[in-house]
Amino acid sequence: MSVLVVLALVAQDRLAGGQEHKSYDYTKYHTMDEISAWMNQMEKENPDVVSSMIYGQTYEKRNITLLKIGFTSATPKKAVWMDCGIHAREWIAPAFCQHFVKEILGSYQTDPKVKMLFENLDFYITPVLNMDGYIYSWKDNTTRLWRKSRSPGTGDCTCFGTDLNRNFYANWGKAKAVTDFLVANQNQLLCYLTIHSYSQLILVPYGHPNISAPNYDELMEVGLAAANAIKAVHGKSYKVGTSPDVLYANSGSSRDFARLIGIPYSFTFELRDEGEFGFLLPEDQIQPTCEEAYQALSGIE
Ligand SMILES: *[C@@H]1O[C@H](CO)[C@@H](O)[C@H](O)[C@H]1NC(C)=O
Numbered sequence: 001m002s003v004l005v006v007l008a009l010v011a012q013d014r015l016a017g018g019q020e021h022k023s024y025d026y027t028k029y030h031t032m033d034e035i036s037a038w039m040n041q042m043e044k045e046n047p048d049v050v051s052s053m054i055y056g057q058t059y060e061k062r063n064i065t066l067l068k069i070g071f072t073s074a075t076p077k078k079a080v081w082m083d084c085g086i087h088a089r090e091w092i093a094p095a096f097c098q099h100f101v102k103e104i105l106g107s108y109q110t111d112p113k114v115k116m117l118f119e120n121l122d123f124y125i126t127p128v129l130n131m132d133g134y135i136y137s138w139k140d141n142t143t144r145l146w147r148k149s150r151s152p153g154t155g156d157c158t159c160f161g162t163d164l165n166r167n168f169y170a171n172w173g174k175a176k177a178v179t180d181f182l183v184a185n186q187n188q189l190l191c192y193l194t195i196h197s198y199s200q201l202i203l204v205p206y207g208h209p210n211i212s213a214p215n216y217d218e219l220m221e222v223g224l225a226a227a228n229a230i231k232a233v234h235g236k237s238y239k240v241g242t243s244p245d246v247l248y249a250n251s252g253s254s255r256d257f258a259r260l261i262g263i264p265y266s267f268t269f270e271l272r273d274e275g276e277f278g279f280l281l282p283e284d285q286i287q288p289t290c291e292e293a294y295q296a297l298s299g300i301e
């Protein structure tokens, strides 16, 4: 872009807003308030292709909101679900959801492939699913590594905080907003993506060692293609497989739930790194982590 074009855009921006328009910094971690404001901004700036929907409430009575992205269509479309931030301390996950939204909104008018996605699919994207936990993880350094939601445990769980992911079947109440949405839209949903960190893994159903998905071969093929796409961007290696094969058994995950109710493509992404910084991934790795994961997903569709 030439200097003059940049100046023209800046001028347009300032005239339109009546004040200096601060552009959102996708290379930083953001607070829940900033992310909520960003969601509103995305909707306001892209009214033709972005709308929002409240589909549940957290334990602390916050609205859980998703962004629905795609061209409106008179005929029914298929859909892709993406959630980030089930686990509070995995800050790179919400950062990725935001990066993903920025990328698709920035390219659908010029990139025929993304345009085709917008014509055929709706994206349902929840940047921060566990809002209560995320806010708590921002409180101070003693809460930064908080994993769970903020509801008191029930039953034989004496811990404070419920693990939203492991409780997808076991404790429907806590993840009810998501399970209700998935079940209500199960025929429309083609793909379920849940974004986590860390470990550099792409996990396919099922987390139970003795059950395999009917389309396991296909899931592995797609997962391996995604890992190759990641490797090509910054050279990072991601392992692909079922959880018992590459990690540990974790049946009860949202990924398994999605596959179980008939959503054909269901994946968990565990983003960077492999443990050097772990959940405390430095901000200078946000951009490269999101770039490679974005390439992985552009390959999936
Ligand atoms: C949740 O959304 C409803 C409907 O838009 C609104 O009336 C309510 O104030 C919101 N609650 C919070 C906590 O933002």
Ligand SMILES: *[C@@H]1O[C@H](CO)[C@@H](O)[C@H](O)[C@H]1NC(C)=O
Residues within 6 Å of the ligand: 140, 141, 142
């Ligand atoms: C939080 O971290 C900072 C910087 O590492 C440190 O100076 C401060 O003492 C910590 N505070 C608490 C409550 O641990």
Ligand SMILES: *[C@@H]1O[C@H](CO)[C@@H](O)[C@H](O)[C@H]1NC(C)=O
Residues within 6 Å of the ligand: 209, 210
């Ligand atoms: C899986 O099957 C094997 C062989 O039948 C059995 O020994 C093992 O206990 C099963 N594992 C689980 C977690 O059910």
Ligand SMILES: [Zn+2]
Residues within 6 Å of the ligand: 086, 087, 090, 195, 196, 197
């Ligand atoms: Zn996680």
